[in-house]
Amino acid sequence: MAESDNKSANVLAQETAQLEEQLQGWREVILAGDRVLRWEKPWFPGALIGATTVVFLLIYYLDPSVLTGLSCTVMLLCLADYFVPTLALKVFGSNKWTTEQQQRFHEICNNLVKSERRVVGWWKRLCSLKEEKPKVYFASVISGLLAVAWIGQQVHNLFLTYLIGEFDFVPTVTLR
Amino acid sequence: MEYSISDHKPVIGIFTLELTKMQQTALVSLRAEGDWSADIDSMVLYQPLQLFPSSTWDWIGLYKVGFSSVSDYITYTWVKDDEVVFNDEVMQVFMSKEGIPVRGGECVLCYYSSNLRCIIGLSEPFKVQESKVAVAEGLFPERINGLDKIAGSEEF
Numbered sequence: 001m002a003e004s005d006n007k008s009a010n011v012l013a014q015e016t017a018q019l020e021e022q023l024q025g026w027r028e029v030i031l032a033g034d035r036v037l038r039w040e041k042p043w044f045p046g047a048l049i050g051a052t053t054v055v056f057l058l059i060y061y062l063d064p065s066v067l068t069g070l071s072c073t074v075m076l077l078c079l080a081d082y083f084v085p086t087l088a089l090k091v092f093g094s095n096k097w098t099t100e101q102q103q104r105f106h107e108i109c110n111n112l113v114k115s116e117r118r119v120v121g122w123w124k125r126l127c128s129l130k131e132e133k134p135k136v137y138f139a140s141v142i143s144g145l146l147a148v149a150w151i152g153q154q155v156h157n158l159f160l161t162y163l164i165g166e167f168d169f170v171p172t173v174t175l176r
Numbered sequence: 177m178e179y180s181i182s183d184h185k186p187v188i189g190i191f192t193l194e195l196t197k198m199q200q201t202a203l204v205s206l207r208a209e210g211d212w213s214a215d216i217d218s219m220v221l222y223q224p225l226q227l228f229p230s231s232t233w234d235w236i237g238l239y240k241v242g243f244s245s246v247s248d249y250i251t252y253t254w255v256k257d258d259e260v261v262f263n264d265e266v267m268q269v270f271m272s273k274e275g276i277p278v279r280g281g282e283c284v285l286c287y288y289s290s291n292l293r294c295i296i297g298l299s300e301p302f303k304v305q306e307s308k309v310a311v312a313e314g315l316f317p318e319r320i321n322g323l324d325k326i327a328g329s330e331e332f
Contacts, residue, residue, distance in 0.1 A: 011260045012270065121257030128232045
């Protein structure tokens with residue numbers, strides 16, 4: 001039985017360890033982001049809302065085409081992926097990496113792995129619904145897409161994205 | 177089972193109800209692995225005893241002993257989401273610590289099959305331990321001399 005524990009603990013722990021390794025360069029940034037998302041200081045929510053508002057106002061002002069906007073976003077992500085690890089080392093390098101921080105980082109990676117399993121699971125369930133209950137699948141997918149299409153027509157899409165972005169933070173905090 | 181009903185006593189009618197099981201025998205054997213508590217993710221071991229139509233919509237639910245309906249679960253986990261195959265026969269599924277009751281108690285696990293629309297496996301009753309973290313934080317009311325008192329709230 002200890003063997004079975006080790007095996008399953010290994011698979012989950014393996015995935016978590018892999019993710020930890022991949023995100024090694026970003027660990028301080030992730031921890032800082034986690035502190036902000038958990039509203040550790042009272043001014044964090046204000047700063048978060050302010051920053052999101054500035055970003056969306058910028059996008060609204062620049063009004064890029066879809067292709068340009070998409071390419072620029074991906075480009076920014078690539079640049080961040082390249083520069084953040086080296087910059088983080090310079091900025092946070094002097095600070096010691098404590099066991100508490102390592103524990104918190106491990107917990108965050110564990111949660112990410114579990115969330116990824118949830119998302120993949122729901123996707124598989126949706127696909128299997130097509131085979132098992134085709135009428136339910138058809139009805140729910142079509143009505144869901146119709147609802148989204150209608151909302152998309154009624155509300156300015158950028159504003160909708162902004163609202164979703166803002167209220168994304170609320171469940172993150174209330175669930176803790 | 178007998179049930180007596182009447183709209184004009186003393187006239188009564190006696191009805192006998194017999195409920196037949198949807199499944200006569202268990203198709204899956206379930207076991208809770210190790211010590212369960214709300215402090216750690218816990219493990220469920222299950223083994224199909226016969227071939228049955230499994231689906232990604234199957235779930236394993238944690239119930240209190242003496243539960244009265246399928247939807248009366250404390251928490252549940254999707255079987256295929258959190259599965260780790262140990263070998264060809266025995267499968268392990270992990271149950272997240274978030275859903276496990278902090279107070280503990282006698283619980284039982286059930287495997288619900290979505291294709292057969294019924295519970296096809298039941299584990300033995302087992303004890304879920306009290307959460308040590310919650311006890312340390314003083315979240316439980318203590319019983320002293322039969323009176324409830326919130327731990328740590330009274331200072332002498």
